Amino acid sequence: MSETPNAIDAITAPVSSPGEKFFPRFEVTPELVAKAQELVALYPEGKEQSAVLPIIHHVQEEFGYVSPEAMPWIAEMCKSTPIHVAGIVTFYPGIHRKCPGKFHFRVCRTIACALAGGEELLPYICSKMGVDPAEMTDEEPMVVSPDGLWSLEAVECLANCGFGPNVMVNDTLYSQVTRGKIDDIMAACKKELAAERKEAAAAKKEAAAARKEAKAAAAAAETAEEPAEAPAAKKPAAAKKAAPKKATPKKK
Ligand code: FES
Secondary structure: OOOOOOHHHHHHOOOOOHHHHHOOOOOOOHHHHHHHHHHHOOOOOOOHHHHHHHHHHHHHHHHOOOOOOHHHHHHHHOOOOHHHHHHHHHHOOOOOOOOOOOEEEEEEOOHHHHHHHHHHHHHHHHHHHOOOHHHOOOOOOEEEOOOOOEEEEEEOOOOOHHHOOOEEEOOEEEOOOOHHHHHHHHHHHHHHHHHHHHHHHHHHHHHHHHHHHHHHHHHHHHHHHOOOOOOOOOOOHHHHHHOOOOOOOOOO
């Protein structure tokens, strides 16, 4: 008999995404623990659960989304329960349970923006990203491009209704967006990625050079510490002279 997954299993089931290549995998590091403790310390004793949402935000900022492994850890840090954390993660549409693309587009689909042209923007953005709009469902509102660079989500009001259509890309809000503006935004994103890659390559090169230099310095220091080889001891000439001659047996 096949088992039906319970609600918590369904919520915390991992959903793979091509966007994962642009974000680090969730890992509990001393820095992450220190940040969580700092956030928990902002609340009075006994109210540690209040830090769940700030920690969720931090985790999403660092890792792109709140993975199934992150939820029990957040619960532990806030003296809460995994189901409480999962409840918060699923309640807010801005919290991702799936890794977004490097550049995440939220297109406002609420009436003011829809009437201002937002509705036509969605299929245009989909074609530019190479994603299928049919993949955006209520259960899975985010669609990620196969290369992981882009992701798209139709969202409710972005609170800038008088200047629609509004589109948010990562943390930047763009208003009165047109197709031309989408082209410019995407071109700027590609430029940003190229600059980041160039910077990362330069940093990698610099680190390799520093490692090589450190290795050479260590080898030089080792050579300098080695004691000079002692010269081969010469037999003292006197000793040679003093050596008793072998007695020549007298001829009888
Ligand atoms: S309707 Fe789009 S921002 Fe409010």
